[in-house]
Amino acid sequence: MESLMNKIRKLDAYPKISEDFYNRTLSGGFITIASSIIMLLLFISELRLYVHTATETKLIVDTSRGEHLRINFDVTFPALPCSVLSLHAMDISGEQHLDVKHDIVKKRIDYLGNVIDSSPDGIGSSVIERPLQKHGGRLKQNETYCGSCYGASDEDCCNSCQDVREAYRSKGWALSHPDLIDQCKREGFFQRVKNEEGEGCNIYGFLEVNKVAGNFHFAPGKGFQLSYFQIHNPLASFQWDTFNISHRINRLTFGDDFPGVVNPLDGVQWSQGTLSGMFQYFIKVVPTVYKDVNGKAIKSNQFSVTQHLRGIDGESFQALHGVFFFYDLSPIKVTFTEEQISFFHFLTNVCAIVGGVFTISGILDSIIYHGQKAIKKKMALGKFI
DSSP: OHHHHHHHHHTOSSOOOOGGGOOOOHHHHHHHHHHHHHHHHHHHHHHHHHHSOEEEEEEEEOOOOSOEEEEEEEEEETTSOTTTEEEEEEETTSOEEOSOOTTEEEEEEOTTSOBOOOOOTTTTOOOOSSOBBTTSSBOOTTSOOOBOOTTSOSSSOOOSHHHHHHHHHHHTOOOOOGGGOHHHHHHTHHHHHHHTTTOEEEEEEEEEEESSSEEEEEEESOEEEETTEEEEOOOTTSOGGGOOOOEEEEEEEESOOOTTOOOTTTTEEEOOOSOOEEEEEEEEEEEEEEEOTTSOEEEEEEEEEEEEEEEOOTTOSSOOSEEEEEEEEOSEEEEEEEEOOOHHHHHHHHHHHHHHHHHHHHHHHHHHHHHHHHHHHHHHHHHHO
16 A cells, blocks of 8 residues: 555655745745736636627528518607608518508607697697588588599598598599698698697607518608609698708617617707708618527617718609608628637636746746846856956
8 A cells, every 4th residue: 555655656746845945035026926916817807708798790691581670760850740740661562551650659849859748639620511522512411421532533432631642642643732622621630730830749669561672751741652652742731841851860770679789870860951852861781680698589680871861853753851761681691699608618718827827927937036146146256256
C-alpha cells in the first residue's frame, strides 16, 4: 500500500516548495493585485454573458403561402374632421376594402389634441317631407319608401346616403354633388362636416390583409373603384384645398412586437405647407420570426420606409389628397433565435480566464524579478571595480 502511495506521489505535477525558499517582492505584490482585479472584471463580464441570452440571426428564403398580414396603426390628423376621414385598403390581387369601419376607432379631438365627446348620430339632419322615390316622383302618404338611386340603379332601392354611394361605386361613377341627394341631406352628412370644422381626428385599430403587395390610405371622402384605381368622391360642396392632411403617426407595425424591434415610423410627424397632395410612404416589409430561449416563436415583420409628397395639379387623375402607405414584401425572411450559454461552456471560459491571467502575471513577474536582479548585479560589479 505504501509503495502504491509513493508511485502516486511521484505523479504530482505541482511540487511544493518550502516557505523558507519564498522570496516575496514589492513588484510581485502589485502584479498580484492588478491580476486579481483583471480576473474579477473578466469573470463578471463572462457571468453577464451567461445570465443573458445571445441572439443568433439567420437569413432564409420566405416560402410561406396563403398567410395574412396584420397592420396595426394609430394616426392623428389634427386638422381633418372624423366625419370626412375614411380608410381604404387594396392589394395587387384585386381585393379591396373601401371605407373600412370594423376594428377601427375614431376619436374627435380639438386643436389642442384633447378628446371631444362624440356627437349623437344624425346631428343637424334636416327633415325631408317627401323624399324622392325610385320611380322619379315624391313619396306619397300611402306608398312604401323606396329611395331613388339617381340613375345608378333601376332595380335596387337606395334608402340611405351609403346606398347611393354604393350604387355609384358599382357603376364607377363619381358622386359629385352629394349635397343634392335627399338621403345625404336627411342624414345630415354635410351639416356634421360643418359642425366639426376646426376639429381633428385620431384613428386607430388594425387591418387584416392578404400577404401580398398593396396599399392602405387615409383620405377625405368616400372611395370607389374604377379600372383598378382607388378614387375618392370630390365632396363638391367643399374645396379640396380646405382639407389639411397634416398628420402624426403614433404607431405603425406589421404584426406583433418582439424584443428589439424598431418601427421607423413611430412618432413621425408631417405638417402640410402651401403644397398639398398625396403624401406617400413606400414601405418594404421583411418577414421576421423571433424564437425565444423556451422555443416560443413570434411571427412578425420589420420594415424600412421612404417618403414622398406628390403634388396635385389640375390634369392629374390619380394624384389625390390623402396619406398613402404602399407596402411590398421582401422574399427574404429574418430569423432571430435566442440561445443560452451552457454551464460547462461558462465554466470553461472562467477556467481559461483564471489560468490565462495567472500565467501572464507569472511571466511578467518573472521578467521584472530577473531584470531587477540583473541590474543589481551589474551595479554591484560596477562598485567593486
